[in-house]
Amino acid sequence: MRIKNWLITALLLVSPSLYAHTGGHIDHSLISGLLHPLTGIDHLLVLMAVGLIAVKQGGKALFAFPAVFLALMAVGALINAYGIQIPFVESFIALSLVAFGLLVSINQKQRAKIFFLGVSFFAVFHGYAHAAEIPADVGAVQYFSALMLMSLAICVGGCVIGLMTGKRMNYLFSLMCLSSGLYYLAAG
Numbered sequence: 571m572r573i574k575n576w577l578i579t580a581l582l583l584v585s586p587s588l589y590a591h592t593g594g595h596i597d598h599s600l601i602s603g604l605l606h607p608l609t610g611i612d613h614l615l616v617l618m619a620v621g622l623i624a625v626k627q628g629g630k631a632l633f634a635f636p637a638v639f640l641a642l643m644a645v646g647a648l649i650n651a652y653g654i655q656i657p658f659v660e661s662f663i664a665l666s667l668v669a670f671g672l673l674v675s676i677n678q679k680q681r682a683k684i685f686f687l688g689v690s691f692f693a694v695f696h697g698y699a700h701a702a703e704i705p706a707d708v709g710a711v712q713y714f715s716a717l718m719l720m721s722l723a724i725c726v727g728g729c730v731i732g733l734m735t736g737k738r739m740n741y742l743f744s745l746m747c748l749s750s751g752l753y754y755l756a757a758g
Contacts, residue, residue, distance in 0.1 A: 600713070603717040614724060617639075621728020621732060622728045640722060647698065647701035649698055659695050667750050
């Protein structure tokens with residue numbers, strides 16, 4: 571089992587860029603949108619955490635948690651599209667890693683539900699940042715649609731990992747989120 575944990579950790583860390591908001595992009599709208607969530611450990615960890623949290627809650631949460639998170643990401647993108655400025659977006663994204671790391675480690679369903687509702691607003695910042703990263707030379711609608719599709723796929727991947735590994739993965743994953751979030755906060 572330890573090999574699986576290290577393999578999952580290694581796969582997450584081989585992301586071409588440790589932080590997805592670097593400005594680089596591919597010229598094709600759909601491909602660029604599909605690849606963007608895969609180009610940063612921050613995206614992967616948060617989206618996978620949504621899936622893990624959904625599995626911990628079970629039942630309707632398996633569908634509701636990813637749906638709410640993705641819907642609020644779309645709200646954040648619309649805020650950006652309307653030109654409304656949100657300060658400290660990257661800091662809030664780093665804080666979201668810490669928050670979701672803590673949330674993944676919580677074992678009580680009731681507290682996790684309340685905490686998830688409180689932390690869900692971080693999805694707005696992720697959506698805002700995604701919209702800010704849309705390259706000028708691609709179709710924004712196609713790019714963002716592909717980005718949302720890949721984000722959903724990563725959330726589903728988190729659900730699958732949660733169903734397959736149970737509690738074993740939660741502690742390792744929580745540590746990865748917490749350490750990444752604290753690193754990003756310290757890096758400023």
